[in-house]
Amino acid sequence: MISLKNLTKVYATGDVEVRALAGVSLEISQGEFVSIMGPSGSGKSTMMNILGCLDRPSTGEYFLDGLNIAEASDNQLAEIRNQKIGFVFQSFNLLPRTTALENVELPMLYRGLGAKERRDSALRALNAVGLGNRVHHKPNELSGGQQQRVAIARALANKPVIIMADEPTGNLDSKSSEEIMAIFQQLNEAGITVALVTHESDIALFSKRIVRFKDGRLDSDETVGKRNLAQGPRLDLAGSPGQLEVAGL
Amino acid sequence: MNIVESLRVALRGLKVNKLRSFLTMLGIIIGVGAVIVMVAIGQGAKNSVTNQIQGLGSNLLIISPGQSNSGGVRGGAGSLTNMTMDDVTAIQQQADAVAAVAPMASRNAQVVLGNQNTSTQVIGTTPSYAAVRNQSVDFGRFFSQRDLDSRAKVAVVGTTVAQNLMGNSNTNIVGRIININRVPFQVIGILQSKGSSGMTNNDDQILVPITTAQSRLIGSQSVRTIFVEAKTADQMNAASMEISTILRHRHGLKLSDPDDFTITNQSDILSTAEGITQSLTLLLSGIAAISLLVGGIGIMNIMLVSVTERTREIGIRKAIGAKRRDILFQFLIEAVVLSLLGGIIGILLGGGGASLMQKLSGMSTQVSGTSVVVAFLFSAAIGVVFGVFPAQKASKLDPIDALRYE
Ligand SMILES: Nc1ncnc2c1ncn2[C@@H]1O[C@H](COP(=O)(O)OP(=O)(O)O)[C@@H](O)[C@H]1O
Ligand SMILES: [Mg+2]
Numbered sequence: 305m306i307s308l309k310n311l312t313k314v315y316a317t318g319d320v321e322v323r324a325l326a327g328v329s330l331e332i333s334q335g336e337f338v339s340i341m342g343p344s345g346s347g348k349s350t351m352m353n354i355l356g357c358l359d360r361p362s363t364g365e366y367f368l369d370g371l372n373i374a375e376a377s378d379n380q381l382a383e384i385r386n387q388k389i390g391f392v393f394q395s396f397n398l399l400p401r402t403t404a405l406e407n408v409e410l411p412m413l414y415r416g417l418g419a420k421e422r423r424d425s426a427l428r429a430l431n432a433v434g435l436g437n438r439v440h441h442k443p444n445e446l447s448g449g450q451q452q453r454v455a456i457a458r459a460l461a462n463k464p465v466i467i468m469a470d471e472p473t474g475n476l477d478s479k480s481s482e483e484i485m486a487i488f489q490q491l492n493e494a495g496i497t498v499a500l501v502t503h504e505s506d507i508a509l510f511s512k513r514i515v516r517f518k519d520g521r522l523d524s525d526e527t528v529g530k531r532n533l534a535q536g537p538r539l540d541l542a543g544s545p546g547q548l549e550v551a552g553l
Numbered sequence: 554m555n556i557v558e559s560l561r562v563a564l565r566g567l568k569v570n571k572l573r574s575f576l577t578m579l580g581i582i583i584g585v586g587a588v589i590v591m592v593a594i595g596q597g598a599k600n601s602v603t604n605q606i607q608g609l610g611s612n613l614l615i616i617s618p619g620q621s622n623s624g625g626v627r628g629g630a631g632s633l634t635n636m637t638m639d640d641v642t643a644i645q646q647q648a649d650a651v652a653a654v655a656p657m658a659s660r661n662a663q664v665v666l667g668n669q670n671t672s673t674q675v676i677g678t679t680p681s682y683a684a685v686r687n688q689s690v691d692f693g694r695f696f697s698q699r700d701l702d703s704r705a706k707v708a709v710v711g712t713t714v715a716q717n718l719m720g721n722s723n724t725n726i727v728g729r730i731i732n733i734n735r736v737p738f739q740v741i742g743i744l745q746s747k748g749s750s751g752m753t754n755n756d757d758q759i760l761v762p763i764t765t766a767q768s769r770l771i772g773s774q775s776v777r778t779i780f781v782e783a784k785t786a787d788q789m790n791a792a793s794m795e796i797s798t799i800l801r802h803r804h805g806l807k808l809s810d811p812d813d814f815t816i817t818n819q820s821d822i823l824s825t826a827e828g829i830t831q832s833l834t835l836l837l838s839g840i841a842a843i844s845l846l847v848g849g850i851g852i853m854n855i856m857l858v859s860v861t862e863r864t865r866e867i868g869i870r871k872a873i874g875a876k877r878r879d880i881l882f883q884f885l886i887e888a889v890v891l892s893l894l895g896g897i898i899g900i901l902l903g904g905g906g907a908s909l910m911q912k913l914s915g916m917s918t919q920v921s922g923t924s925v926v927v928a929f930l931f932s933a934a935i936g937v938v939f940g941v942f943p944a945q946k947a948s949k950l951d952p953i954d955a956l957r958y959e
Contacts, residue, residue, distance in 0.1 A: 358872055358952045379876050386874020397869045397956065401569050413558055414874040458873065 305465065305497060306332040306355065311364035313350050324350040325361070326520035332499060337492040339508035340501045342517030348501045351517070352470045355499065356391045357381045369465055386414055390459025392469035396451040398443040404430060404454045405439040411461045429457035433487055434537045449480030456487055467491065469500035473507055485510040486536025510534050559879070563886035574891060577855040580848025581895025581935065582902060585928045587841035589903025589920060590910070595834025597918035602826045606819060608747060610686045612786050613819040614793055616779040619812055634775035635813055638763070640803055641779055647799050650792035652784045655682035656776040658766055664714065664759065665732040671717035675733055675759045677766025685782045693727040693742030701762040706769070708738040711756040712746045733759065736769050789818055848895070849935035856888050856943035867947050868955025881948035888940020889933060896932025900925055
């Protein structure tokens with residue numbers, strides 16, 4: 305589903321050129337659960353931003369779901385971000401002074417869905433991540449773990465083919481982190497592809513495959529032998545957007 | 554995302570920052586309000602001047618004496634005393650384009666009735682004055698040609714005079730004897746009220762036969778002003794030429810001599826006055842428009858601050874699929890809503906202010922429909938013009954840069 309060929313990214317800051325990605329080739333197939341690890345500054349976020357269509361590679365090829373991302377226009381990228389990708393950030397990135405419900409509705413708003421459909425889907429998504437009783441809370445009224453669950457619900461809103469997360473547990477305590485990972489595991493079980501960046505190996509062990517970066521290159525790529533099961537609330541995925549998408553495949 | 558949703562998003566953005574939104578609008582509110590009030594004042598001034606001039610009479614020519622010029626000392630306009638009743642008669646009989654002629658000789662006088670007294674203007678004239686100056690009588694009658702011929706001591710008084718002498722129940726002044734500068738006159742009628750125009754109160758005057766006025770009150774045979782009504786509006790110039798010829802001939806002026814009188818045409822006064830009030834309106838609204846412009850710059854300023862402040866929000870919106878157009882519209886609509894709302898409030902406040910001004914100061918104002926429509930469209934345009942730059946700035950932000958913005 306994701307195919308990278310010789311991807312590079314060069315940042316030019318003043319006279320200095322930083323090669324954040326120095327030729328990365330990688331395949332991620334439907335239904336995988338990949339962790340990207342590596343030391344700080346090794347290019348993980350740069351890579352994730354390109355995967356998430358937030359940024360463009362300097363050279364190289366990127367195919368997502370058969371689409372040539374390197375050649376897509378800004379508007380097409382916006383549409384792909386909106387409909388194919390669910391992005392989860394380390395710092396949650398919810399709109400402040402805006403309720404959980406409205407935050408989750410936002411991607412559907414930009415997709416052009418009607419008010420009723422938006423509301424129903426957003427409620428289902430929030431229910432799925434266990435926040436059915438917090439829908440009218442604003443981000444500053446929610447704990448870090450709850451905020452991240454709102455962000456996951458938002459990522460699920462438009463039934464994406466892949467969820468991408470850049471250090472989603474980086475701002476969370478270990479208990480909340482495990483709950484978030486439990487959600488990702490269940491979503492993956494339901495058929496959604498998940499790719500996340502982390503620098504904690506116990507987090508990475510919740511996934512099925514670990515890719516290591518070093519100086520902007522792939523260092524290693526291995527399957528997780530003994531996979532950990534995250535402790536967290538069981539999700540009610542029946543009728544959630546992710547489930548519907550999976551059912552439709 | 555459709556326009557209704559964009560509008561909703563924009564309104565939310567404004568609601569979050571109510572005080573700032575209001576302060577931003579204030580510039581537009583004041584600008585639009587000022588335009589509305591200024592135009593209303595200009596329009597009101599124009600109306601009252603026009604009414605005042607038209608209230609003088611219709612197809613009216615006003616003849617006043619020229620300047621005296623003896624030994625190189627030039628007197629003021631109208632300082633000559635060379636017009637007489639004979640001139641009036643001559644104009645009446647010889648000028649074809651003239652419908653009616655009314656002379657006027659006047660002075661201020663002390664008027665006494667019982668223990669009440671007032672100071673007012675006493676005008677000596679002829680019965681045709683009523684027709685020429687559109688002046689009718691409410692109670693009693695106007696004086697007649699016979700009163701004129703017999704130098705009758707009769708007077709027609711204005712309502713203000715009647716009130717000053719009688720108190721409120723002024724109708725029964727008809728038949729009473731009043732003393733004008735110690736000369737007893739019988740009141741035979743009350744003039745219909747014309748109200749006041751500008752500084753002059755048209756009801757504060759007394760009309761008496763000019764013959765009586767000249768011999769009893771003024772002590773001079775000269776005529777101060779001659780009012781002439783032309784037969785039609787088209788014949789006003791012809792009448793003016795005829796009168797000029799008649800008066801020059803009667804006053805024995807040589808070809809090279811300048812006129813010793815001045816003929817003023819009512820329509821000339823009207824167009825001059827309209828020209829003046831027009832430029833007054835333009836000047837006032839020009840000044841007000843500048844404040845509107847300043848208001849627009851205020852909107853741009855705040856929108857730019859808002860874009861910078863909400864860079865992260867823009868990043869989030871873009872990351873989850875907002876297109877350039879969506880962000881552009883969001884901020885553009887915010888700007889337009891601010892300026893339009895400011896415009897509407899400004900129109901309401903301006904309209905209210907104008908009528909309040911009329912109530913409190915008596916200055917006549919008229920809110921013009923055109924100024925309301927123009928102010929509305931103008932404020933919408935200001936929103937677009939001054940909102941486009943910040944909105945474009947917002948829409949062009951790179952999602953990654955915007956998300957990283959602290
Ligand atoms: N916008 C940028 N401008 C310049 N250099 C950047 C930018 N973003 C990242 N880099 C550089 O690219 C390298 C990789 O960064 P990043 O992908 O954030 O690493 P990681 O997420 O693995 O810690 C670093 O050396 C970083 O300094
Ligand atoms: Mg990083």
